[in-house]
Amino acid sequence: MSDSETYVTPKVAQPYWAKHAYEVLVETAGRYNAVITYSELAEEVQRRSALHTRSAMRNWIGGLLADLVKVNHLRGEPPLTSLVVHKQDGQVGDGYDEVCASMARHRSTTSSSGKPTRPPRASSATGAGEPTSLLMRSRP
Template sequence: MTQQRGYWRASGEPISAQEAWEIWARHAYKVLVELAQTYHSTITYGELRDRLFAASGIRTSALLQNWIGEVLNRVIYESRRRGDPPLSALVVRTDDGMVGGGYDEVLRITGEPPADDEMAREEHAAGSRLACYRHFGASLPPDGGVPALAPKLQAVVQRRRAQAPPPRRPVCPTCFVQLPVSGTCDSC
């Protein structure tokens, strides 16, 4: 049996990549709005792919990283058109819980400067996720909720902080003794 290549419907009928991306984007928007109704929820790229395949009946042999950005860009633009927060912030990588470089499109279309590094991007995405939860009616804690990293990334950050050596205090330039918390050398 020959394996299907490209993009196709469940019936086996081939369709164009553009058509598949458009259909998947409509389904992705619905999936992400539903997800945004649960505080601190996220979905991995792979989980989103599986939901899109199931909802649309459309499949592809293309690697996920070769088409998911096209779908999420359409979601980003649709969110902007509707005045919704960027739903793409809810989609994270399986291995580290980060949004990935494609999230920079959110910054670009909102006129914000590019993220300086991955953690700056993640902090922006955390704020966008909170905006999604608020906008789409998630049950929030009494304080209104807080921006949060995706759970897997938060665990990594906490583990790194726990393993990091304590910060060194400054040394007195005269006697080279570590300064106390007051910052004033007791020996000089």
């Protein structure tokens, strides 16, 4: 570990990882036919943030992607998490079904003008409040 790297719990790092994950997925979306694997995304957000964890990726990557789906929805963007795939088969994970269900639930709570009919829920993974606040934080 270099002096610029810090090991933390996923709960502490997730708000910072969310900002970097969003950036990585926007970059991925900008390349024709590009996808990124779960492990590549996990490695890249840790590298960019200099916040690392010893926790297994499978224990935190789903919560990170769930927060990004909320941000995408609030910004009227497509779910960038559709670009994250398994390296073995190039398919989205089982959690992507929840993304689709979540989008359907959000559509049913949106008026014809596109405005939410009730306020967005707090981010359950971090307790940080509105998901967009996840992308506004700077590293401690």
